[in-house]
């Protein structure tokens with residue numbers, strides 16, 4: 696997968712996996728990584744799917760309606776890419792914390808829904824429920840931050856609550872942070888994610 700990697704100042708810190716929103720690329724979330732943990736390695740990946748020229752991490756059939764078969768295929772593809780990247784760049788495969796926004800948060804959520812050890816934790820900015828009706832792996836000890844919007848037109852507040860509850864049923868430890876700026880990623884939300892990260896890692 697197209698990506699960039701930045702070496703850590705401190706190799707004991709987690710590797711931050713950056714996953715952009717629809718139409719973004721691997722450059723977009725770099726400023727967030729610096730805010731969250733300036734000593735961490737950064738692996739920033741570009742989604743392999745194009746929708747009218749816009750990179751995404753998996754196909755959708757319509758706004759908010761995911762192509763489940765492609766979601767499962769792309770989630771596996773990303774998980775295998777993480778295995779390879781850990782070998783190539785010599786970072787700890789068990790110590791990856793994802794930071795995803797929108798479509799990138801959705802594939803990060805999907806990694807957790809499908810693979811017990813894909814991620815050590817995740818910051819999900821404006822995620823949706825990636826899939827319903829499946830048994831999640833045991834996510835005991837995995838911290839997850841969800842940044843949600845009370846008035847997010849893409850992800851209704853009720854769906855953010857549903858995602859929290861599905862992750863908690865799988866034993867993840869979830870903090871749900873509310874903003875009221877629609878689907879936007881705001882400084883307030885990034886500040887809250889930074890505090891959460893510093894308490895958890």
Ligand code: MLT
Pocket residue numbers: 716717755758759760797798799801823849
């Ligand atoms: C998705 O398709 O993953 C969500 O609708 C968010 C987005 O617009 O990217």
